[in-house]
Amino acid sequence: MSQVVGSRRNPGANGAGNTPRILVVDDEPYMCDVCSRTLQRGGYAVVATSDPQAAARMLRGDERFDLLLTDIKMPAMSGLELAYIAREQDPTIAIIIMTGFATMENLQQSVQRGIADFLSKPFELEHLRLAVDQALHKRSILQDNVRLAAVERLLDSSQALSATLELAEVADTLLRVSLEQTNFRAGFVVLMAEPQAPLTIVPSLAGGTLFPAGHALIERAFREQQPQLADGEQICQVDGAALGQALALPLRAQGKINGVLLLCDDHASMLRPGVLESVSLLANHAGAALRNASLYGELDKAYQRAQELDRLKSEFISIASHELRTPLSIVLGYTMMVRDQSENEKRLYLERVMDSAQRIKDIVDDMVSLRHLDTGETELAPDQVVIQELIRNAIERVRPGADERRQTITLDMPDQPLLFVCDHEKVLLILGHLLTNAVRFTPPKGAIEIRARLRPSGPIDSGGSRIIPASQPTSALPWVVVEVQDTGIGIPESELPRIFDRFYQVADSLTRDHGGIGLGLALVRELVSALGGAVWVASQAGQGSTFAVALPYRQPVAGTPQQ
DSSP states (O other): OEEEEEEEEEOOOOOOOOOOOEEEOOOSSSHHHHHHHHHHHHTTTEEEEEEHHHHHHHHHSSOSEEEEEEEOOSSSHHHHHHHHHHHHTTTOOEEEEEEEEOOOOHHHHHHHOOOOOEEEEEEEEHHHHHHHHHHHHHHHHHHHHHHHHHTTTTTTTHHHSOOOOHHHHHHHHHHHHHHHOOSSSSEEEEESTTTTOOOOOOSSSSSSSOOOOHHHHHHHHHHHHHEEEEEEEEEEEEEEEEEEEEEEEEEEEETTEEEEEEEEEEEEGGGGGHHHHHHHHHHHHHHHHHHHHHHHHHHHHHHHHHHHHHHHHHHHHHHHHHHHHHHHHHHHHHHHHHHHHHHHHHHHHHHHHHHHHHHHHHHHHHHHHHHHHHTTTTOOOEEEHHHHHHHHHHHHHHHHHHHTTTTTEEEOOSSOEEEEEEEHHHHHHHHHHHHHHHHHHSOOOOOOEEEEEEEESSOOTTTTTTTTTOOOOOOOOOOEEEEEOOOOOOGGGGGGEEEEEEEOOOOOTOOOSSOOSSSSHHHHHHHHHHHEEEEEHHHHHHHTEEEEEEEEEEOOOOOOBOO
């Protein structure tokens, strides 16, 4: 689809006070009163009326409002008409429409009027407050853009075109510069969304109306890829006056047409010598600027979508973990009480219930830990730890599962205690996840070996494996390196770059035989990074895996607590 941005040489004025002023209009006094009281409690200055004619007089008068909140269906004047008056007086005013008839036609007309939001009655007061806050924020951004455009007028035309990557601002700048250089009365920029796409023109609110001859002129410029002139036909209408002279210039980027600049006037002098040459030169700059702005817009939308998905994921983790913790505590508590009073087969069943509930609790704890890392709420608590003791504690936690699968766990560690300063709980959590993975993905009667060593300072020797985080950690301190090697199913080489991603699992989630939701290794990566270390994996499908963690070796000093 194509888009038309229109403009005339009549800059609008805007103004803002310290306290946002809101005009509320609804033919039902009750709605006026409810909305006014709600917004006044929010700290806004509110003027309310049930008479749209009175509202129109206020908008046309000396009073200035930051936001118009109006019903769409009123006897004397519709809310859309009132919005049009408000927009004429202040192009940056925020407008919110209230209606009990949310039809597609109303939505389309509201979009054409530049409506900030659309509230369907009945609505909650919290939704009203949120819509007002967002609309006023958008107005503030729009006012900033208007002020920026005023500053850009002082720059050279080519610099102005390259000064922004916002598509609408580039089009507005192109129109402004074109009109200043040619003295044309009105102009349009037609943007083609896709090459060879059917040309669709969206009428501009600010630049008048295009007649069929104007559409034909634009299409001809696209088709013939050459400047097109018109003289004597009605091309467009501005302020009730039909303009019959026009110049349509194709805009190119990398040899392809991505738009058309259409300039209109009502005097033959518009084609005075030098006009075509100067505007053509400007069009050459504009094509590249519009293409860059279009690409940036697509990238920005993709980034915003990614941010929104990340926000929703974080919000889901927060809500899910909060809602699961309480019932899990109840299940575990009562099950433990009944188990202690039971014997034989009944006790065995309750043990299995507790194991399953504990697995859910571990998943919830992982989700909470990751969220705390994301939000910066995680705090490190350094104390004196002995790596051998931490490893033995972690083994004891996975021992029941390993014994059930008849797996052997062996240790290869220094005889002397390897004492250093680190966060006891974080290291224990890292080791627990690595050992849990080793037990889970190693077949019955398999072997697991844990090795611990003190290695020299400097770059980490990972044996050619990809280190996480990607940048090589640098430390003037030696490294405490712990390796967990198993004889499990291994990891295909193609999967290794993603093994530490959140929610990623090598096996298909619908067919895999192993538990977990893909958060363990992601949590290991984040915790190791927070501790200033690194993690890596060496693996081949069918031949087992070796996960390694390197942590800075900080020797204890006087006053360091001992764990």
